[in-house]
Amino acid sequence: MGMEKRISMIVLDDIVTVIDGISLGIPWSDYGIEIVGTALDGEEGLTMAQELQPDIILTDIRMPVMDGLELTRSIIETHPSCKVILLSGFTEFTYAQQAIRLGAFDFISKPFSLEDIVEVVLKAVKEIEIERSKHKRIYEMEARVRESKPLLRQEYFNLLIRHSSSEESAREKWGFLEISMRREGFIIMVVEIDRFSKSTQALPISEIELTRFALQNILEETIAAYTEGVVFRESMNRLVVIYNSTGLMDPGMLAEICCNHCAQFSRYTVSIGISLEISLISEIHHGYQQAVSALSYNFYTGGNGVFRYGDFEQMGQHMRTYSLDQEKELLFALRSGNQELALGVLQQIYENCAKLEPLPQPQHLIMMYDELVFIIFRVLEEKLHADELNGLKADIEDNKKKNRISLSELQKSLEQLCLKGCDLQDKYRTTEAERVIHKAIKYVNSHLHLDLSVNECAKLVHLSSSYFSNLFKKVTGQTFLQFVTNERIDRAKQMLMKGHQVQEVAAQIGYEDRRYFSEIFKKNTGLTPSEFKQSYQK
Structure with missing residues (x-):
């Protein structure tokens, strides 16, 4: 200057x-x-x-x-x-x-x-x-940037992390390219810039390039303070670090320092996967695979973390983070358009997932969530017209196209699917016939303690008993008596889970005879009210 x-x-x-x-x-x-x-x-x-x-x-x-x-x-x-x-x-x-x-x-x-x-x-x-x-x-x-490392060196390292090579030819190549690192004892780090594609969509190419160069420079200076190493770009949002292992600095600690420096000196955070120590140049591609595998666990944190290969035990592929009862309850919530209940069941599933030990491989959990999305969509297909499902299908496809998605993003997309599905059902119920039936349903839900009848509800909505019965079954998929019984059983479950006594529950939902109530409850749930209450309180 x-x-x-x-x-x-x-x-x-x-x-x-x-x-x-x-x-x-x-x-x-x-x-x-x-x-x-x-x-x-x-x-x-x-x-x-x-x-x-x-x-x-x-x-x-x-x-x-x-x-x-x-x-x-x-x-x-x-x-x-x-x-x-x-x-x-x-x-x-x-x-x-x-x-x-x-x-x-x-x-x-x-x-x-x-x-x-x-x-x-x-x-x-x-x-x-x-x-x-x-x-x-x-x-x-x-x-x-203009004076950055030669293209040959960049290309060589990108080939080295993906393909095997004889040790002899690898050493000759290092000599030709004047790579200053020792030729044995390596640690490989795969560094991913968190949410880079999303945050740079509106930026000009020059600024994106400058950002990538700045992060590469930060990593180079950090590594150089402790050992010999190289940093090169693997993709738009990833860099790879290969450095000589040193007894003076634990690999995990050095990766943490790199994370902190990137956050401190740029406006981006990074996630880092670390390999085990690799002895020879010809084995570097194995180390790269280890680092990529470790990095996949940033799925659980959403970014800004360090993940070491070997720190995560392997869990079998055939695992499930939710019970069949939870699945049924979720599908019931969707069929009834109950957003609050649907989100509550999803929260229970998330809590089950958080308790898993060891953490499952991210891809296995993604597959499980895909299966849940499929089940949810099948239920919504029963309730909605094809044209109303197009937006939901588009959302699902958009999520599948994302290269990397975090657990929180996956959970959010699942919640959005349930919420939108319930919203669409609400819109679907806007016909006059449905409004009439929902008026009757509202009356039923607030008068479960009474001796409800078809005639009584038909009069409420100014319809004949026979027409009301047919319309009720068409809208709800159940006869009036089946619906009332199911609503009473659902209300009974809620009261039993809150600790109410069986006799009190029976009276609140219209059963004066406790024994008859117990028979109806067991017929619908497979358990007596007392057994259900005890199973929930365990």
Whole structure:
């Protein structure tokens, strides 16, 4: 970049003595500032500024021909990095504030001293130096991008992590490419930039490239502080680190340091999978596979973590994180459009998953969730028209297309499927016939303690008993008596789970005879009320 350029400034005022006092009465060169011009009116000042493009303009707010406000607007439009400092009287305070909103850097209230002027100008100088430093860093970083490692080396390492090679030919290749690492004892890390594709969708290619280079540079400097190593790109959101193992630093600890540095010095976090120690160059591809396998466990955390191969025991593929009863309860909730119940069952399934020891391989859990999505969709197919299912199908396909998905994202997509499915059913029930039946259902649910009958509910909705019965079965898929019995049994279950006594439950749902209630309950659930209550409380 060469020697630092001096700060240039012009002074504008309609009084010559003021200009002379400011430009000649202060030793500006001592502060690294050069007065490159002065002017007595705003129009002349604007012409001078456009010609000289000074870093700072010091101007009176009240100027002939063109005032400080118009001058500020024109300067900021054509030269936005210029720092405009206004000299204003007490009565011009509102005027000065308007100029600040237009982009002026600061203002100095009259009467002022030369020290006041120096203080504000030096504030502007500091801001300019910060901006120059930022531009310099960007320039240097872009230069380093242009001078990055040769393409041959990048291609070689990408081949090395995927294919086997004889030790002899690998060593010859290392010599030819002048790779400085020792030729035995390696650790491989696969580093994935968390949510990179999503967060960079709207960014220009140049900024994406700069981000990837910056992260690569952070990893290179971190590794270099402890051992010899190389960092290269494997894909858009992944880098691979190969370094010589060292007794001075545990691989997991070094990976944690890399994670912390990436988070500290960039706005991205990373997840890192670590291999076991690999003895030979020809075995590096095995280490890469180990690191990728370890990295897959960031499925559970969503990112910003370190995962070591061998830390996770293997669980059999044929496992299930939910019971058949939970599946039935979930499907019942979906068929009835009960969002709260559906989400509650899903939460129980999530809790079961969190208790699994050891953690299952992510792919096995993804397959299990896919199976659950399939079951849910089959139920929704029973309740909804084909055109109403298209949006749900699109959501499912979008999730399948994602290269990597975290457990929380998977759970969220499952919840969204249930919620949307229930919402669509609510819309589906908007016909007049359905509204009539749901009115009757609402009455039934709030009067389960009474001796409910078809005639009573038919009168409530102003229909004949026979028509009401047919319509009820068409909408609910059950006869009126079956529905009332099922609702009573469901209400009984809820009350028993909350600790209510069997006699109290029977009375609350319309059964005066406890023995008859127990018979009906067992016929529907396979358990007596007491047995059900005990099984839940275990």
